[in-house]
Amino acid sequence: xxxxxxxLGQSKADLADTLRTLRKRAEITQTRLAQRCNMSQTKISNxxxxxxxxxxxxxxxxxxALDAPPDLVARVAALARTANTxxxxxxxxxxxxxxxxxxxxxxxxxxxxxxxYFLLSMVTGLLATPxxxxxxxxxxxxxxxxxxxxxxxxxxxxxxxxxxxxxxxxEQAVRWPFLPGPAMAMQMDRLASIxxxxxxxxxxxxxxxxxxxxxxxxxxxxDTRIATVETQTGAMVFxxxxxxxxxxxxxxxxxxxxxxxxxxxxxxSEWAGTCRT
Numbered sequence: 001x002x003x004x005x006x007x008l009g010q011s012k013a014d015l016a017d018t019l020r021t022l023r024k025r026a027e028i029t030q031t032r033l034a035q036r037c038n039m040s041q042t043k044i045s046n047x048x049x050x051x052x053x054x055x056x057x058x059x060x061x062x063x064x065a066l067d068a069p070p071d072l073v074a075r076v077a078a079l080a081r082t083a084n085t086x087x088x089x090x091x092x093x094x095x096x097x098x099x100x101x102x103x104x105x106x107x108x109x110x111x112x113x114x115x116x117y118f119l120l121s122m123v124t125g126l127l128a129t130p131x132x133x134x135x136x137x138x139x140x141x142x143x144x145x146x147x148x149x150x151x152x153x154x155x156x157x158x159x160x161x162x163x164x165x166x167x168x169x170x171e172q173a174v175r176w177p178f179l180p181g182p183a184m185a186m187q188m189d190r191l192a193s194i195x196x197x198x199x200x201x202x203x204x205x206x207x208x209x210x211x212x213x214x215x216x217x218x219x220x221x222x223d224t225r226i227a228t229v230e231t232q233t234g235a236m237v238f239x240x241x242x243x244x245x246x247x248x249x250x251x252x253x254x255x256x257x258x259x260x261x262x263x264x265x266x267x268x269s270e271w272a273g274t275c276r277t
């Protein structure tokens with residue numbers, strides 16, 4: 001399915017209007033529809049009022065309850081999938097303030113229990129040293145003091161033992177010379193240190209073995225609810241269970257090729273030593 005960024009901003013309201021119109025044409029009250037779908041009347045009201053974005057499962061239940069024809073089910077399901085996908089371009093983020101994005105990420109982290117990060121080309125903010133965080137923002141004009149502070153504050157979530165983290169980094173993500181050698185060595189030391197936390201699994205994929213898969217993007221999966229996928233010009237936020245499941249499956253593949261535990265720590269130590277010399 002091809003996503004038009006302009007459609008993504010409108011589809012939530014479009015979906016609400018479509019479902020409300022179909023219910024009224026069927027001459028069924030919200031209360032009756034809720035009973036047929038085994039939902040609350042409040043949920044139906046929030047969906048039709050565009051206060052709640054329904055999942056594909058919710059939409060299919062509603063359409064079946066309304067006896068919608070198959071071709072209409074397909075069209076509305078496509079609209080629902082678009083409604084569950086959000087495009088966030090980097091220019092809008094910079095215009096509204098990068099700290100707003102940090103607050104959104106902090107919200108994901110507070111409401112989730114299990115996190116999976118696949119890092120293709122860079123170290124993520126949760127794992128970064130202050131020098132690395134500053135360097136990651138250096139190409140963007142403006143004062144980023146608040147954003148840097150927020151990024152570093154977010155790292156405290158790693159010490160919440162009620163949450164589970166799995167980070168997988170490619171060798172490129174670990175070794176890309178984003179900083180001078182000694183500072184890169186400190187970044188690698190930090191990765192090794194974090195890998196010792198009881199609720200953190202940190203793995204690396206090295207370049208010295210055959211890996212018959214090719215990742216395209218950095219991505220994060222929060223529980224089984226949300227997947228965020230980063231591109232050069234922005235990020236896609238997926239909430240549809242099929243999209244999220246696809247990234248969970250991809251993550252499982254990369255886990256099989258990763259070094260964890262002592263083997264990971266030994267490799268990080270070797271790379272750090274190379275940076276220092």
